[in-house]
Structures are given as structure tokens and as C-alpha cells.
Amino acid sequence: MTEDIIRVEGLSTRFFTEQGQVNAVDDLDFRIERGEVFGIVGESGSGKSVTARSLMDLIESPGRITDGEIWFNDAELADSVAEGNEEAVDGDFVDLLSITEQQRTALRGTSFSMIFQDPESSFNPSLTVGEQLAEAVEVQQRASANPRSTKAKTQTADYSFGNYLLSTMLPSQRFVTDESRERAIELLELVGIPDPVERADEYPHEYSGGMLQRAMIAQALAGEPDVLVADEPTTALDVTIQAQILDLLDELQEENGMTILLITHNLGVVARMCDRVGVMYAGEIVERGTLEDVFDDHVHPYTEGLLGSIPDLASAGGRLQPIGGNVPSLLDHEMGDRCHFADRCPKAMDQCLEHPPEYAAAGSDDHTVRCVLAERSYDEQDSLPTGYFDETERPAGDKHEDPDRSAGEPPEERTQPQTTIDEVGGESR
Ligand code: SF4
Numbered sequence: 478m479t480e481d482i483i484r485v486e487g488l489s490t491r492f493f494t495e496q497g498q499v500n501a502v503d504d505l506d507f508r509i510e511r512g513e514v515f516g517i518v519g520e521s522g523s524g525k526s527v528t529a530r531s532l533m534d535l536i537e538s539p540g541r542i543t544d545g546e547i548w549f550n551d552a553e554l555a556d557s558v559a560e561g562n563e564e565a566v567d568g569d570f571v572d573l574l575s576i577t578e579q580q581r582t583a584l585r586g587t588s589f590s591m592i593f594q595d596p597e598s599s600f601n602p603s604l605t606v607g608e609q610l611a612e613a614v615e616v617q618q619r620a621s622a623n624p625r626s627t628k629a630k631t632q633t634a635d636y637s638f639g640n641y642l643l644s645t646m647l648p649s650q651r652f653v654t655d656e657s658r659e660r661a662i663e664l665l666e667l668v669g670i671p672d673p674v675e676r677a678d679e680y681p682h683e684y685s686g687g688m689l690q691r692a693m694i695a696q697a698l699a700g701e702p703d704v705l706v707a708d709e710p711t712t713a714l715d716v717t718i719q720a721q722i723l724d725l726l727d728e729l730q731e732e733n734g735m736t737i738l739l740i741t742h743n744l745g746v747v748a749r750m751c752d753r754v755g756v757m758y759a760g761e762i763v764e765r766g767t768l769e770d771v772f773d774d775h776v777h778p779y780t781e782g783l784l785g786s787i788p789d790l791a792s793a794g795g796r797l798q799p800i801g802g803n804v805p806s807l808l809d810h811e812m813g814d815r816c817h818f819a820d821r822c823p824k825a826m827d828q829c830l831e832h833p834p835e836y837a838a839a840g841s842d843d844h845t846v847r848c849v850l851a852e853r854s855y856d857e858q859d860s861l862p863t864g865y866f867d868e869t870e871r872p873a874g875d876k877h878e879d880p881d882r883s884a885g886e887p888p889e890e891r892t893q894p895q896t897t898i899d900e901v902g903g904e905s906r
Contacts, residue, residue: 481550482511482704482736483532484570488545490524490531491809498809501527501540503760506835509704511550514730514737516751517762518744518783522804524760525740526594529708532738533591534573534581547573551588551703586617590702594709596689599696600681606692607677610661610699611653617700618657664695668725687718694725701733708740723750744787748772753843756780759805759817766844776838776846778822816848820866824850826859 490502502524509515517525530536532547548570558576559566565575573581593599600609653661658677665673668691681689690710697705707726711719727750730737739750747754747768754771755762756779764777775781782800802821805812816822816829828849836851838844 479510479512481508483509483550483738484546484548485532486546486548488528488531488547489543490527490536490540491543492540494539496808499540499807500760500809500812501807502531505545505762507755507762507765509736509738510752511703511736512730512734513752514739514750516739516741516747516754517757518741518747518754519757520742520783520800520804522807523757524807525742525757526708527760528757529591529706529738529740533585533589533706534578535591542574545574549573549584549588554584554588586613586700586702588702589704589706590697590700591706591708592690592693592697592710594712596686596693596713597681599693600689602681605678605680606684606689607658607661607665607679608653610664610677610692610696611657613696613699614657614660614664615653660699661695664698665692667698667729668692668695669721670695687714687721690714690718690722691725694722694729698729702735704736704738705730706738706740709742710739711741711743711746719746726750744783756783759812760807761817761847762845763818763847764838764845766838766841770838770841770844774839774844776851777818777848778824778850779818782821818848819861824855825861825865826856827861828853828859829861 485505485507488502488505489500492499492501505528507515517528519525527536527540531542536542548567549572550570552569555566555569555571558571558580562576565572573584600606604612662673662677665676670676670688670691676684676688681692684692690713694710705726710726711722714722723746726737726739729735737750739746741747751768753765753767755765756771756777757763758779764771764775764780766774771780772784775784779800782798785798786800788797800821805817805820814832816825816831816833819825819829822829826849833847833849835845835847838846838851
């Protein structure tokens with residue numbers, strides 16, 4: 478049986494703004510197995526990226542993680558932390574939220590690395606790509622010199638003050654070592670950049686979008702991380718380049734046995750890349766399971782809605798079924814204590830006016846759903862009256878007309894086309 482590398486328990490991340498408290502991530506539970514690709518999927522504003530940043534300890538003011546634990550499986554780290562902080566350790570797992578900021582920072586790049594949505598803003602335009610990659614290599618080497626590091630496998634460069642001074646006096650002398658530059662070129666080659674020796678001396682603006690995304694992946698690999706967090710890694714790219722980048726991630730994951738947390742709004746990407754998946758809505762994971770659980774045996778109407786809004790190439794001419802309405806405000810005083818999807822849900826019932834707990838779907842602990850339909854079947858008799866939420870919750874001027882409901886008619890159950898994994902371009906892994 479595959480062991481877990483990460484266990485997230487009760488994670489909540491909030492932002493304290495002038496408008497009020499924003500519950501960006503609320504009481505999340507999920508686990509990631511070592512060597513798998515775990516996907517988090519949902520619309521913009523569902524809390525996916527905040528989840529990724531929480532894992533990377535990159536939440537900035539006015540946000541902060543307010544609750545929960547992030548357990549990371551690293552026996553060497555556990556031994557080292559246990560000496561002074563026993564409570565932060567459980568077997569080989571260490572709670573990253575219970576160790577010092579310095580210890581967490583040392584893990585970034587070496588144990589965890591991240592690739593972001595927008596590679597252009599991740600590179601310094603005044604330095605060559607090769608210099609920036611070599612710097613990333615050197616930063617990781619410094620981290621490796623840390624006696625707690627599990628990565629002490631690269632040689633230490635000469636970071637003496639004399640070398641730094643030399644680099645400022647002689648323009649040709651770069652403050653990166655030859656070894657780091659060679660490693661930077663190797664990394665460019667690894668991610669499929671043609672002519673890596675020449676390309677290393679080019680500036681970011683000389684790279685195409687796809688090449689820059691590859692360079693960012695190379696940068697993330699500089700520290701040979703155990704977990705790669707990829708936040709919408711293909712969003713800014715055209716379809717052909719998207720496919721190339723996904724192929725690259727797939728190859729790197731298989732060759733290095735790396736664990737990937739993939740954040741995306743695209744179910745086609747999930748179907749193609751992921752082993753297991755969490756569907757996120759309004760800061761919560763509303764359905765979680767294997768790819769087959771979520772695509773073929775889903776329970777949550779939001780999952781059904783996401784699948785129904787994917788174009789189905791097999792039935793050309795058919796109409797897409799978008800999910801009506803918008804993602805809700807995550808302001809605490811506007812969220813209410815009911816199912817957060819209720820005002821968009823075609824199956825909303827009286828019972829949904831209470832916040833549903835997380836249920837095990839079909840008795841499987843690995844397939845969980847935050848919806849009453851995991852415990853009972855839908856009965857049209859129990860449906861809320863048409864316009865219920867318009868009248869009870871929405872301010873004037875912010876009313877959403879659901880095109881599927883005519884005035885005076887009972888709410889109809891939307892029939893979503895059942896998109897399977899194969900139809901959206903993926904295969905069960
Ligand atoms: S709990 Fe009710 S409103 Fe919420 S998703 Fe399930 S059926 Fe729809």
C-alpha cells in the first residue's frame with residue numbers, strides 16, 4: 478500500500494480585510510500519497526490557490542492560517558524536530574504548522590517547490606534565465622548545507638566574500654559558480670529547452686510563453702523537491718503548448734517518482750494527469766476520491782455541474798450546461814450556515830438549509846462528499862420553492878435569473894450529460 482506524504486487536517490486560512498473576515502479555505506481535510514498526482518479542481522475564487530499557498534507557507538498579510546495541521550512525512554526531519562518539539566511529531570510525520578518559520582523556510586525549494594500561473598512575473602527581466610536558474614541551484618545548495626537537510630547530496634559552492642567582491646569588480650565574473658551554471662544548463666535540457674547552452678544566456682523576454690513555463694519548471698526542480706505544487710501551470714498557454722507542458726510534468730513525475738499537487742479549473746487536465754482529486758467550492762472540498770469516483774460515481778451536484786459544463790466532442794451540436802449563478806462571497810458575515818452551493822443547486826431541499834457534514838460516499842472513506850445526497854436520495858417533493866434564495870438572501874439589484882426555472886414552475890432537476898474520463902481526454906492512471 479502506498480504511504481501518505483502529506484495529510485492536511487482541518488486547515489483553515491482566513492483573510493482579515495476592511496470588509497470583514499474572508500474564509501478563503503475552511504476546514505479542509507485531504508491526504509496525498511507519495512508519488513501520486515493529486516488534483517484540486519474548482520471555479521475561480523473557490524480557494525484552490527490559497528490552499529496551495531497555505532501548503533507552501535506563502536500566505537501573506539492580511540491572511541493567515543488560523544486552524545489545522547499539515548503533516549509531512551519525512552523521517553529525518555521528524556528525528557531532528559523531535560529533539561526539541563515532540564508535539565510536532567507523529568511517527569515519521571511532522572506538523573509543518575508546529576515547527577519554526579526558519580525550519581519551514583528551509584523546506585521550501587528542497588522538500589516543496591511551486592510553479593506559478595504566470596511565469597513572466599516569476600523571472601527577473603534584468604538577469605538571464607541561466608543566471609536565475611544557477612542562483613536557484615545555489616540557494617538550494619545553501620539549504621542542503623543545513624545539517625537537518627535530507628538533501629545533502631550536492632557539493633557546496635564557494636560563497637566567500639572574496640568571490641562576491643570579484644564578481645562586482647569584473648563584469649564577466651558572475652556570482653554563480655561554474656558548477657551551478659552547468660546544473661542550470663542540465664535543468665534546461667531536462668525540461669526540453671533546445672540549445673540549452675545558448676538559451677541559458679538569454680533574458681526572459683527572449684523566451685516564448687511555453688519556454689518560460691518550462692524554465693520555471695526547471696527552476697522548481699533545482700532543489701530536487703519531494704512535492705511539486707503546480708498552480709494552474711498551463712492556464713496562460715495555447716492548447717498545443719499546454720499539452721507539451723502536461724507531457725513534461727507527466728514524464729518528470731514518472732521518472733523521479735515526484736509527488737504533484739495540481740491546482741486547476743480544467744477537468745480535462747485532471748482527467749489526464751491525476752490519480753485522485755478534490756473538488757473545491759467556496760473554500761471547502763465538497764467531493765474527494767479517485768478519478769473514477771469523481772468522474773463516474775460522483776454524488777455532489779456541483780461535481781455534476783462541472784462535468785456537465787465540459788464540451789462533449791462525441792455529441793457535436795449539443796448545448797453546454799453551464800452552472801447557473803456565481804461563486805458566493807467568502808465574507809464570513811455573508812456566507813450563512815447552510816450548504817454554500819444551495820442557491821445554485823438544482824436539487825436544493827429544506828434539509829440543505831443546514832450546513833452538511835462530510836459523508837463517506839458508498840461507505841468508502843476515500844470517497845467523501847459534503848452533501849446530503851450522500852445519505853439520502855433526491856425527492857422533488859422536498860425541493861425549495863422557486864426563487865427561494867432571491868427572496869430570502871439576495872440584495873436588490875443582485876438577482877440571478879435561473880434560465881432553467883420559469884416563474885411559477887417547480888424547480889426541474891437539470892440533467893447533466895455524464896462526461897466520463899475518456900471523453901475529456903484522460904485515462905485512468
Ligand atoms: S446539500 Fe443540498 S443544496 Fe447542497 S449540494 Fe447537496 S443537494 Fe445541493
